[in-house]
Amino acid sequence: MDKQVFSKIWIIVIIFILIAGGILAWWYGWIGKVPTVPPVVSPILQPTSTQPTSLEEKFISEEKAINLIKELPKVKEWLALFTGPGGTGPTTGGKPIIEVDSKTAEGYTIHVYELLSDHTATFNWYSVNLKTGEIKPMFDF
Numbered sequence: 001m002d003k004q005v006f007s008k009i010w011i012i013v014i015i016f017i018l019i020a021g022g023i024l025a026w027w028y029g030w031i032g033k034v035p036t037v038p039p040v041v042s043p044i045l046q047p048t049s050t051q052p053t054s055l056e057e058k059f060i061s062e063e064k065a066i067n068l069i070k071e072l073p074k075v076k077e078w079l080a081l082f083t084g085p086g087g088t089g090p091t092t093g094g095k096p097i098i099e100v101d102s103k104t105a106e107g108y109t110i111h112v113y114e115l116l117s118d119h120t121a122t123f124n125w126y127s128v129n130l131k132t133g134e135i136k137p138m139f140d141f
Contacts, residue, residue, distance in 0.1 A: 058131075062100045065108045065128040068135060069098055075112060078123050092116055106130060 060068075069075055075098070084090040094114035101111040107129045114121040125138035 060128065060130055060133050062103070062108060064133075065100065065110060066098055068128060068133060069110050069112060069126050072135065075123075078112070089114060094121065101125070
């Protein structure tokens with residue numbers, strides 16, 4: 001008889017869990033379905049030809065920041081060294097990489113390095129200001 005009572009308790013617990021799970025699933029399923037009203041833009045706030053129309057126009061994009069770094073004379077000289085097959089280093093076989101390492105509210109940190117088979121060799125790090133495009137090298141040589 002104890003086994004029957006024990007079994008009935010487990011059945012009740014399992015049914016309770018299933019019902020509670022169904023209620024929670026139903027409740028959370030409705031949260032994201034609240035209709036939203038599109039924002040109303042006043043004609044006064046409409047962009048004019050002198051105002052930037054998007055964030056890309058207000059701030060420098062990652063691609064633009066990388067291109068600014070590629071145009072630096074020292075970086076151009078460094079890139080010119082990679083004359084091997086597929087743009088690799090003729091003696092090391094490494095490949096030049098210029099990429100955004102991180103982004104902050106002020107700007108990008110760009111890492112310029114050679115990717116070798118077992119490690120990387122940093123040429124320099126640069127910070128690029130998001131708003132002005134000003135470039136500051138981390139190492140000055």
